Amino acid sequence: MASSLSLHQHTIYCLSPTPTLRFGKYPHHISILPSFRKNFLKFDSPTTVPFAVTESDSPKSLEPDPQTLLQQVAESFVLPADFFSQLPRDLRLDLNDAAFDLSNGPVKDECGEEVGETLLNISRAWEMADTSTSTALVDKLPLLIGSLTGSQKSAFGRRLLSAGKRFQSMGQYGEGEVQKIAKVMIKTGKLLSASPVSGVEGEEFKQQTRMFKFGDLQVELTSGKAYTGAAIAVIFSFLSWELSQGIQSIPESSLQYANDNALLLAKSLRASLLVMSYSSTVLAVFATVGLILLGGQLKSENK
Numbered sequence: 001m002a003s004s005l006s007l008h009q010h011t012i013y014c015l016s017p018t019p020t021l022r023f024g025k026y027p028h029h030i031s032i033l034p035s036f037r038k039n040f041l042k043f044d045s046p047t048t049v050p051f052a053v054t055e056s057d058s059p060k061s062l063e064p065d066p067q068t069l070l071q072q073v074a075e076s077f078v079l080p081a082d083f084f085s086q087l088p089r090d091l092r093l094d095l096n097d098a099a100f101d102l103s104n105g106p107v108k109d110e111c112g113e114e115v116g117e118t119l120l121n122i123s124r125a126w127e128m129a130d131t132s133t134s135t136a137l138v139d140k141l142p143l144l145i146g147s148l149t150g151s152q153k154s155a156f157g158r159r160l161l162s163a164g165k166r167f168q169s170m171g172q173y174g175e176g177e178v179q180k181i182a183k184v185m186i187k188t189g190k191l192l193s194a195s196p197v198s199g200v201e202g203e204e205f206k207q208q209t210r211m212f213k214f215g216d217l218q219v220e221l222t223s224g225k226a227y228t229g230a231a232i233a234v235i236f237s238f239l240s241w242e243l244s245q246g247i248q249s250i251p252e253s254s255l256q257y258a259n260d261n262a263l264l265l266a267k268s269l270r271a272s273l274l275v276m277s278y279s280s281t282v283l284a285v286f287a288t289v290g291l292i293l294l295g296g297q298l299k300s301e302n303k
Helices: 068-077 089-103 107-111 113-127 131-138 140-149 150-168 175-192 200-203 223-249 259-303
Strands: 021-023 028-034 210-214 217-221
Touching: 021 107, 021 223, 068 131, 068 150, 107 223, 113 131, 113 140, 113 150, 131 223, 150 175, 210 223, 210 259, 217 223
Parallel strands: none
Antiparallel strands: 021 028, 210 217
């Protein structure tokens, strides 16, 4: 009668170097033939059955390929030709903000000439609500990613991440196209922004540029421009102060008009001009102080 051996974490003892085993009806039992049973003795040193554990892939090997993610970004922008132009006004403003985040500052210096030019063109297409041009330009990005350095990939990723958050803030619209774009852009941006940067590239990247945006106007903020603005504010505050002193030097008794209504109107205009002049002077002084502080901060950051 065949004996049963339980396959758990026990030690298997065997004598014959080539025992003959036969699997029975039940998968968890092994039947030993009589020729093997006769020679069954116990050894002093048990022979253990070795087994190997294969480690799963490391986290790095499980990370998706940036080119594959950029291809998903390109596919998410395959939209109807009038999709952007049909967006409500508030969403169009968010789209313009996304365009600004994608291409503001020295984009060509940070992301490379070719990728930077492509991002600028994509931003213009978004601002003009040109869906077809946007789709064609975004489709080029997967082909350009391979030529970027670590710092360029990181800068490109941050721009994608920031623009993706703008799309995310649009909320649900249509059949969820906007949120699909936001999801894949944020995912790709996070991956690319985590790209390793060498020491030399890291030092170059520390010099970031601040931009001032007012409508369609974009101005690069530097310490020199801040000090120039402060000087202009000083001149404006001086002129406002002189104007207020000139108006105040006119005595009310010298105002002579045909009737009382005209006199009251003249006095109210004089008071309004005084308030505006003094207010302009105060605001100009605050602007001067703020611009001087901003210039100092920008200058210290560039050192």
